[in-house]
Amino acid sequence: MTKIQIGHYSKRMLNNKRVLVTGSDGQLGKTLQKRSKDKSGFEWIFLPKEKLDITKITEIQAAFKKYNPSYCINCAAFTNVMKSEKQPSLAHKINVEGVKKITQTCNDNESILIHISTDYVFDGTKKRPYLENDKANPLNAYGMTKYLGEKHVLENANFGYIVRTSWLYSKNFGNNFYRNILNEASMGNEIKVVKDQYGTPTNTEKVVDFIMKIVISLPKKGIYHCVGDEVMSWYDFAKKIVKENNYSNNIIPIKSNSGGVIRPTYSPLKNTEI
Numbered sequence: 001m002t003k004i005q006i007g008h009y010s011k012r013m014l015n016n017k018r019v020l021v022t023g024s025d026g027q028l029g030k031t032l033q034k035r036s037k038d039k040s041g042f043e044w045i046f047l048p049k050e051k052l053d054i055t056k057i058t059e060i061q062a063a064f065k066k067y068n069p070s071y072c073i074n075c076a077a078f079t080n081v082m083k084s085e086k087q088p089s090l091a092h093k094i095n096v097e098g099v100k101k102i103t104q105t106c107n108d109n110e111s112i113l114i115h116i117s118t119d120y121v122f123d124g125t126k127k128r129p130y131l132e133n134d135k136a137n138p139l140n141a142y143g144m145t146k147y148l149g150e151k152h153v154l155e156n157a158n159f160g161y162i163v164r165t166s167w168l169y170s171k172n173f174g175n176n177f178y179r180n181i182l183n184e185a186s187m188g189n190e191i192k193v194v195k196d197q198y199g200t201p202t203n204t205e206k207v208v209d210f211i212m213k214i215v216i217s218l219p220k221k222g223i224y225h226c227v228g229d230e231v232m233s234w235y236d237f238a239k240k241i242v243k244e245n246n247y248s249n250n251i252i253p254i255k256s257n258s259g260g261v262i263r264p265t266y267s268p269l270k271n272t273e274i
Contacts, residue, residue, distance in 0.1 A: 017042040019215060020069035020111075022102065023076030024048050027174030028116065031204035032073065032211070034172075042215070045069065049076065054098035060105045071215055073114045074102050077146070081120070084142035085261045095145035096152070103157045112159040114214055116207075119166035119199060119227075121147040124264025129200070129231065131270050132164075132223040139262040154223070161214055162223045163207070166269050167237070170204040177201075181238050185247040195235035195253035200227035200268040213274050225269040 019036075023029050025048035036044040045067045052063050054076045064072075077095055078084060084091035099115065106113040120143035121136040136151075138144040153160045169178035178201075184191050210226040232240070235253045242249050256263070 016068065016070040018045065018067060018069045019043065019071040019073060020045045020047065020063065020067055021073045021075060022047055022052055022054055023074065025050075026075055026077075026079075027170040027176060028168065028204050028207060029075045030173040031170055031208050032075070035205070035208045035212070052076075054102055055093050057101045057105070060101055064105050064109050064111070068109070069111055071112045071114065072102065072106050073116075073211060073215075074099065075116055076102075077116065079142070081140060081142045081263070082261055084145065085140060088141040088145075091141055091145045092148075095142075096148045099149035100152055100156075103153055103160070106160075107156070107158045110158070112161070112218070113153060113157050114161045114163060114211060115150060115153045115157075117150045117162050117164045118143070118146050119164060119267040119269050120264065121150065121164070122264055122267050124266045126266065129268040129270040130225075132225055132272060139264060143264075150223070157221075160221055163211060163214070164223065164225050164269060165202050165207050166227045166267060167199040167201040168204060168207065169201060173204070177234070177237065178241055181241045182245060185242045185245060185249045188249065190250045190252060191238060191242075192252045192254050193235045193238040194256045195233045196256050196265060197263060198231060198233050198266045198268060200229075200231055201237050202226065202228040210274075217274065219274045224272040224274065227269045227271055229271075231268040 019042055021029055021032055024046035033046050053059050078091045103113060121138050122130050123137040123139050136147045138147045150162045153162055169176040171178060207226050239251050
C-alpha cells in the first residue's frame with residue numbers, strides 16, 4: 001500500500017468526513033449511493049445534474065458553501081463518444097471547463113478532488129495494458145476532452161486524484177453494454193458484436209470500492225487505474241454476459257464500423273495497487 005501522505009492535508013480535511021458527489025444520477029453515482037450506506041462515519045451528499053451543473057461556477061460555489069465537503073468525487077461528465085464527435089463544444093464545456101471550475105472550487109475550500117477519467121485518453125497502439133505514466137494520445141473528441149480535464153486536475157488541484165477506468169458498466173443502473181446485451185438476450189435475439197476492440201470491462205462496484213479506499217487512506221495524489229481483471233473484446237464480453245445469465249443466444253462477431261469516430265482498438269489498463 002502506498003504510504004499515506006498525512007502531512008499534505010489540513011486538520012479540517014481529515015476531521016470533516018463530508019463527501020460531495022457530482023453527477024450522482026449516472027451509473028457510477030448511483031452505485032456510490034447504494035454502497036455508501038455501508039460506510040459509517042462519512043456523510044454523503046449526492047447531487048445530480050438537476051441540482052448541480054458543473055459548468056456553472058455559481059452553482060458549484062453555492063453547493064460547497066452549503067455542504068462544506070472535505071471530498072468531492074466528480075462523476076459528472078459528457079460520456080457519449082458519438083455525440084462528443086458531433087458536439088465537441090458541449091463535450092469540452094462539461095469535460096474540460098466544468099472540471100476547471102470544480103478544481104478551482106476544491107482549491108478554494110481545501111477539498112480533496114477525486115476525478116473520474118477513462119482509457120480513451122490512450123490511442124490503443126500498445127500491446128500491453130496501459131500504465132498510469134504512459135503517454136496519453138486520444139483519438140477522438142471524447143478522449144481529448146477527458147485528457148484535457150485530467151491534465152488540468154493534475155497540474156492545478158492542490159489535492160487531486162485521477163481515477164481512470166475502462167468499459168464501465170453496472171448490472172443494476174444506467175444504459176450500458178451489459179444491460180443492453182442482457183436485454184437483447186432476454187428477448188431471444190441474435191446479437192452482433194464487434195470483435196476487434198479490446199479493453200477491460202469494469203463493474204461500477206469495483207470502482208466504488210476503489211474510491212472508498214482513496215477516501216479512507218488518502219494515498220499519494222496522482223493518477224490511479226481501476227479496471228476489471230480480464231482483457232477481452234466486446235464480443236468476448238457479450239458471450240460472458242449471455243452465459244452467466246443462462247441464455248443461449250447466437251452471438252455473431254463483426255468488424256468495427258467507426259461511424260465517424262476513431263476508437264482505440266486495444267485500451268486495457270493495468271490496475272493500481274493501494
